[in-house]
Amino acid sequence: MFFRRSDLPLDRDPAGGFLPWIVGFMVYLAAMALAGAVFANGLIDRWRSDLTDAVTVQILPNAEGETTQDQAARVAAAVKFLTDVPGITSAAPVAHEEIVRLLEPWLGSGNIIDDLPLPALIAVHLQPDAAFNLPEIKRRLAEAVPGAVLEDHKPWLADLARLARGIEALTLLTLVLVAVASILIIVFVSRSALAQHQEVIQVLSLIGARDAYIAGQLQAYAFRLATLGAALGVALAIATIFAAAKLLGEAETNLMPELGSLSWRWLLLILPIPAAGVIAVATTRLTVLTQLRRTA
Amino acid sequence: MRFQRVGLRYGNGPEIFRDLNFTLAPGSFHFLVGPSGAGKSSLLKLLYLAIRPSAGTFSLFGRDVAGLDREEIAMLRRRMGVVFQDFRLLDHLSALDNVALPLRVAGAREEQVRSHVAELLSWVGLADHIHAPPATLSGGQQQRVAIARAVITRPSLLLADEPTGNVDDAIAVRLMYLFDELNKIGTTVLIATHNESLVQRFRHPQLRIENRGLRLTAPASRVTA
Numbered sequence: 001m002f003f004r005r006s007d008l009p010l011d012r013d014p015a016g017g018f019l020p021w022i023v024g025f026m027v028y029l030a031a032m033a034l035a036g037a038v039f040a041n042g043l044i045d046r047w048r049s050d051l052t053d054a055v056t057v058q059i060l061p062n063a064e065g066e067t068t069q070d071q072a073a074r075v076a077a078a079v080k081f082l083t084d085v086p087g088i089t090s091a092a093p094v095a096h097e098e099i100v101r102l103l104e105p106w107l108g109s110g111n112i113i114d115d116l117p118l119p120a121l122i123a124v125h126l127q128p129d130a131a132f133n134l135p136e137i138k139r140r141l142a143e144a145v146p147g148a149v150l151e152d153h154k155p156w157l158a159d160l161a162r163l164a165r166g167i168e169a170l171t172l173l174t175l176v177l178v179a180v181a182s183i184l185i186i187v188f189v190s191r192s193a194l195a196q197h198q199e200v201i202q203v204l205s206l207i208g209a210r211d212a213y214i215a216g217q218l219q220a221y222a223f224r225l226a227t228l229g230a231a232l233g234v235a236l237a238i239a240t241i242f243a244a245a246k247l248l249g250e251a252e253t254n255l256m257p258e259l260g261s262l263s264w265r266w267l268l269l270i271l272p273i274p275a276a277g278v279i280a281v282a283t284t285r286l287t288v289l290t291q292l293r294r295t296a
Numbered sequence: 297m298r299f300q301r302v303g304l305r306y307g308n309g310p311e312i313f314r315d316l317n318f319t320l321a322p323g324s325f326h327f328l329v330g331p332s333g334a335g336k337s338s339l340l341k342l343l344y345l346a347i348r349p350s351a352g353t354f355s356l357f358g359r360d361v362a363g364l365d366r367e368e369i370a371m372l373r374r375r376m377g378v379v380f381q382d383f384r385l386l387d388h389l390s391a392l393d394n395v396a397l398p399l400r401v402a403g404a405r406e407e408q409v410r411s412h413v414a415e416l417l418s419w420v421g422l423a424d425h426i427h428a429p430p431a432t433l434s435g436g437q438q439q440r441v442a443i444a445r446a447v448i449t450r451p452s453l454l455l456a457d458e459p460t461g462n463v464d465d466a467i468a469v470r471l472m473y474l475f476d477e478l479n480k481i482g483t484t485v486l487i488a489t490h491n492e493s494l495v496q497r498f499r500h501p502q503l504r505i506e507n508r509g510l511r512l513t514a515p516a517s518r519v520t521a
Contacts, residue, residue: 007386007389007393007397007400009388012388199384200386203384203386203397204397204401205370205373206344206346206373206378206384207373207374207378207397207398207401207445208370208371208373208374208376208398208401208402209370209401210366210367210370210401211366211367211370213401292366293366
């Protein structure tokens with residue numbers, strides 16, 4: 001379809017000259033939206049895998065001047081209680097240094113943390129698919145160990161799922177808007193080409209060209225321009241994503257999901273190229289056939 | 297081809313034809329003559345289905361054209377060759393590609409297209425101009441390209457509007473022999489012309505447009521008017 005011989009001098013169309021650029025920008029937007037969705041979903045997946053089948057127990061500091069040893073005794077009691085519960089595979093206290101590290105982004109690394117009464121944390125892993133009555137365990141734990149609070153992650157997971165669905169909906173909306181805008185511009189270019197080459201099309205028609213033959217010529221032209229534009233847009237998007245990944249990497253955040261583990265998702269970024277081709281061909285065909293019937 | 301009480305007018309303009317009744321038998325050869333502005337080109341336009349009659353019925357290759365859809369019209373046009381008065385060559389294509397159009401539109405194989413077209417262009421004296429765009433050709437050469445395009449598919453019906461208007465007499469006679477040859481292999485030919493010497497020399501029946509009607513002015517061996 002790329003190198004099909006054309007009976008129409010379409011390459012001289014001024015409107016056609018803009019098509020690859022406009023499609024390129026549209027595809028760039030679509031690819032960035034897809035990349036954003038892939039990135040966000042990757043992040044959410046990672047958080048979800050960290051949170052699923054796990055709960056956290058906080059041992060709140062006692063306000064009456066409890067010593068570190070007393071708090072450690074409560075932690076040990078809570079760990080013992082938890083490990084006795086069937087279905088709990090592990091219950092391990094989180095090191096004080098790890099708690100300090102987790103709080104550092106909010107409280108800084110100064111002496112403030114040392115002066116604050118921090119809760120002790122116990123990371124608890126549950127046997128996958130085991131049935132738990134978490135409210136009951138929570139109640140019994142609070143009775144057995146004063147100040148022990150079991151934090152269920154389910155509300156968090158539900159929030160994450162909502163967030164993921166929201167991101168997917170936004171991405172879909174962006175893709176639909178980009179597709180509609182592309183369709184409109186292709187309709188405009190097709191109509192413009194038909195008007196500009198009216199005489200040539202009339203000659204083709206008079207020597208026996210079917211409407212589908214004439215449409216085929218314009219389809220090949222639109223396909224070529226749209227896929228070229230889409231390839232440019234995708235290339236630009238990939239360059240932007242790698243630049244962003246590099247910047248995020250240099251910022252040493254741990255927010256960035258590993259690109260390697262998500263590689264199949266990044267293949268989605270190539271999708272706009274065939275999609276642009278299909279949209280261009282279908283839109284042009286429909287526009288040309290409709291217009292030719294109207295002018296008959 | 298059969299016209300029954302065919303009338304034609306453009307919009308609310310004056311009547312061009314009224315009650316045209318005639319039949320062209322398959323394989324016949326006619327000249328279409330008449331003064332300038334009488335309607336020769338309009339009659340040809342009716343025949344190649346560029347316009348529809350405003351009254352009466354008209355059938356082509358045994359089919360009433362009134363109910364044809366665009367697909368069927370395209371198929372009927374493939375059985376015709378038309379030489380337009382203004383040639384209607386495509387300026388961005390070479391002579392070869394212009395002549396090849398009807399074959400390509402009909403889906404012919406490319407190797408067949410090139411050999412047939414080159415042969416025909418040689419026959420009409422344009423062997424050295426195969427790759428020339430029409431704008432670089434003289435009026436007479438363009439006319440020969442237009443004729444070659446009209447006959448390349450060996451059509452069942454050939455319609456030509458002043459096909460010898462821009463060529464010298466020797467070429468005109470040569471082109472007329474080409475039309476005669478096509479006619480001998482079964483093509484129905486209708487040629488609109490002002491060239492009285494050709495009409496006299498080739499002694500085919502004449503359809504003369506007069507007073508918004510048609511009159512047969514030569515022996516009607518294969519035509520009834």
